[in-house]
Amino acid sequence: MFDHIAQPISYQHIELPSSVHLDIKRLDLVHPQISGNKFFKLKYNLLAAKQQGLSNILTFGGAYSNHIAATAYAAHIFGLNSIGIIRGEELTNKPLNPTLEKAQNLGMQLHFVSRNEYRLRDDEKFLQQLIQQFPETYIIPEGGTNKLAVQGCQEILSQSDLEKYDVICCAVGTGGTISGLIEKSSTHQKVLGFSALKGDFLQQEIRQWTKKQNWSLTDAYCCGGYAKTSPELFAFIKGFEAQYAVPLEPIYTGKMMFGLSDLIKNNYFPVGTRILAIHSGGLQADIRNKTDQ
DSSP states (O other): OOGGGOOOOOEEEEOOSSSSEEEEEEGGGSOSSSOTHHHHHHHHHHHHHHHTTOOEEEEEEOTTOHHHHHHHHHHHHHTOEEEEEEEOGGGTTSOOOHHHHHHHHTTOEEEEEOHHHHTTTTOHHHHHHHHHHSSSEEEOOGGGOSHHHHHHHGGGSOHHHHHHOSEEEEEESSSHHHHHHHHHSOTTOEEEEEESSSSSHHHHHHHHHOOOOOEEEEOTTSTTSTTOOOHHHHHHHHHHHHHHOOOOOTTTHHHHHHHHHHHHHTTOSOTTOEEEEEEOOOGGGOGGGSSOO
């Protein structure tokens, strides 16, 4: 019901002037609308909503959320109604940006809330109020991370990936994708996450979903925080895209490749290390479409 819409996942080898082997797993090509890790995060959640006989999917996100766009499309093709709780009540009477316009055109009801109210998105009392307001509703957290999302993200890695690579790398936002990768990974592998946010709180989030110890997380390349950037990051992305024809965005995948390339350049990995970088998509809300560089 879900897998049949996916495209075969391709790998792209990256030629480097170094002694390590680097491939990128192009999840950004798995589906044109439910891109990257969102495909795997949503899969079992939508199946659960169907199995429970619920008619609505409700989730949370900002104005340019990849998760909002992907959820709207996935719910649409599943025959479910979708509801988006959007951060920023000041957006209520403003023209919709392309992300929100796409979601609305796919049938998503958009409800703009204040930032204070949005902070309650994980509060049980607030969630119960939403269920009362929107009956027959299945709630998916912001970013899509929950137990079923972690289950879905385990399917990102194939048996060949478990045998062929020494290190698995990915960008980290809410911790769901990396948790699935860790759970699926082989004992000889290390999973390395590049955080899009500043701080070590994501370590605790990940430990909620996995007991394995073969992973580490760095925020050294987050440019100071979520959605923050730097001229160096943009210059790297521009050069990488020109050289390898792999599209990146500066919130998640750009920071991952920026950091990974820096580690490789500084001989962080032993000679002969075979690295698989997971391209988690996220291209629809590229902030370069709305900021000057």
